[in-house]
Amino acid sequence: MPRRYFPMSTDDQLRFPDGFLWGAATAAYQIEGGADAEGKGPSIWDTFSHTPGKVFHGDNGDVACDSFHRYGEDIALLKRLGVGSYRLSLSWPRIQPTGRGEVNAKGLDYYNRVIDGLVEAGIEPSVTLYHWDLPQALQDAGGWANRDIADWFGEFAAIAGEAFGDRVSRWITLNEPWVVAHVGYRDGRHAPGIQDPALAVAANHHLLLAHGNAVSALRASSAAPVGITLNLTVERPVTPEAAAHAAVLEARQNGVYLDPIFHGRYPELLDGDASFSPAAAGHVRDGDFEIIGAPLDFLGVNFYAPHYVGMLHADGEPRRGETVTGPDTVSIQPDGLPITAMNWLVEPGSIRELLTRIVAPVTGALPVYITENGSSWHDYVTQDGQVNDLERIAYLRGHLAAVHGAIADGVPVKGYFAWSLLDNFEWAEGYAKRFGLVYVDFATQERLLKRSGEVYASIVAANALPK
Numbered sequence: 001m002p003r004r005y006f007p008m009s010t011d012d013q014l015r016f017p018d019g020f021l022w023g024a025a026t027a028a029y030q031i032e033g034g035a036d037a038e039g040k041g042p043s044i045w046d047t048f049s050h051t052p053g054k055v056f057h058g059d060n061g062d063v064a065c066d067s068f069h070r071y072g073e074d075i076a077l078l079k080r081l082g083v084g085s086y087r088l089s090l091s092w093p094r095i096q097p098t099g100r101g102e103v104n105a106k107g108l109d110y111y112n113r114v115i116d117g118l119v120e121a122g123i124e125p126s127v128t129l130y131h132w133d134l135p136q137a138l139q140d141a142g143g144w145a146n147r148d149i150a151d152w153f154g155e156f157a158a159i160a161g162e163a164f165g166d167r168v169s170r171w172i173t174l175n176e177p178w179v180v181a182h183v184g185y186r187d188g189r190h191a192p193g194i195q196d197p198a199l200a201v202a203a204n205h206h207l208l209l210a211h212g213n214a215v216s217a218l219r220a221s222s223a224a225p226v227g228i229t230l231n232l233t234v235e236r237p238v239t240p241e242a243a244a245h246a247a248v249l250e251a252r253q254n255g256v257y258l259d260p261i262f263h264g265r266y267p268e269l270l271d272g273d274a275s276f277s278p279a280a281a282g283h284v285r286d287g288d289f290e291i292i293g294a295p296l297d298f299l300g301v302n303f304y305a306p307h308y309v310g311m312l313h314a315d316g317e318p319r320r321g322e323t324v325t326g327p328d329t330v331s332i333q334p335d336g337l338p339i340t341a342m343n344w345l346v347e348p349g350s351i352r353e354l355l356t357r358i359v360a361p362v363t364g365a366l367p368v369y370i371t372e373n374g375s376s377w378h379d380y381v382t383q384d385g386q387v388n389d390l391e392r393i394a395y396l397r398g399h400l401a402a403v404h405g406a407i408a409d410g411v412p413v414k415g416y417f418a419w420s421l422l423d424n425f426e427w428a429e430g431y432a433k434r435f436g437l438v439y440v441d442f443a444t445q446e447r448l449l450k451r452s453g454e455v456y457a458s459i460v461a462a463n464a465l466p467k
């Protein structure tokens, strides 16, 4: 990657390039509530969260942050942050209650209100078509394991493009398809709660076909740029012997999306592995890679933490900080690295490694947006009504400095969306894990800007990070 120098840093701060897009992100099921309001159909997360034992504390998204009613408050908070864009997602079953055919006009009305409110506030709507809340009726027809879903999703994308395409500033087809396929269909921790590797690998491929169909549908109905958001992993081997395993893990999470989209194939490293490669499992048909490889205008990258991997000791006993992950492999929590409330490592340099070692060699000059980055901590409101989330501030500063470094390395990162605007429904963790720049009191729905939100607002205003 050619090193490029531009006046990015003065003595006391790290300046981001002119026009760098600052944003904040949420997702429909995590904030809206209104689970059956105004014609919305059930999603797989409505079903899953109401299934005993699936979500911590029995939490569900029936009300969440009540953004179905309080989106005006959310827009006011975005204005307070001074961000240029808001990344929101559309609830497919709010727009198509059964996922196919009939369109719910009141569902379109809701998103028109939100999008119009953003435009009026001078905030660009960055819209994710799918952020995990599949219409239950489509899951009843096989969900992402049914190849027909690629057409159903293309139909939904066309409806969204025609309804909102004149005001949306950028489209993201899918959020984290790896999580959809492998957490939803392989280990079952997320909706629909299936544990079947064969269905997971089928879902992996059908998500990509759906993505390709959505790109075409959006191109036909909207002039806005189109991309996809992938949660990519940085696997760090702690010994030379673990390097091969680390490479396989990166192929299983990164390669199974980056390679089909940008190289028209699945990772060669997974050839013959039918439990991870859709090609080896026989799902690839003639013409598929032409659909999947539809040219994009940007790549969205979600990143939170690296993973350290090693080989199990000869005695078969995991050492302190090691968790067995296979017959001879372990994941490792290195001493001395902070961990968040989610038990994720805090290691800011890893986002720079992700962008320079994994993303840039694939995307080249294609614009990249950090569409999610953030951290969860045990936040609380002090007697004087403050949330002094100093750990989140440290995480934010560290990762922004690392993104700044990646830009200086020549990676064309064009924007950063903090995850998340609000504390919200953190999937299987329910409301126990807070990621927001804004604290939400779920009993009263009051929103309170945290110290990290104030710091983020000052970084956005300066387009720079104080050293």
Ligand SMILES: OC[C@H]1NNC[C@@H](O)[C@@H]1O
Binding pocket: 027, 030, 176, 302, 372, 419, 426, 435
């Ligand atoms: O776990 C934090 C976030 N990760 N990416 C997807 C989002 O929906 C999650 O809340």
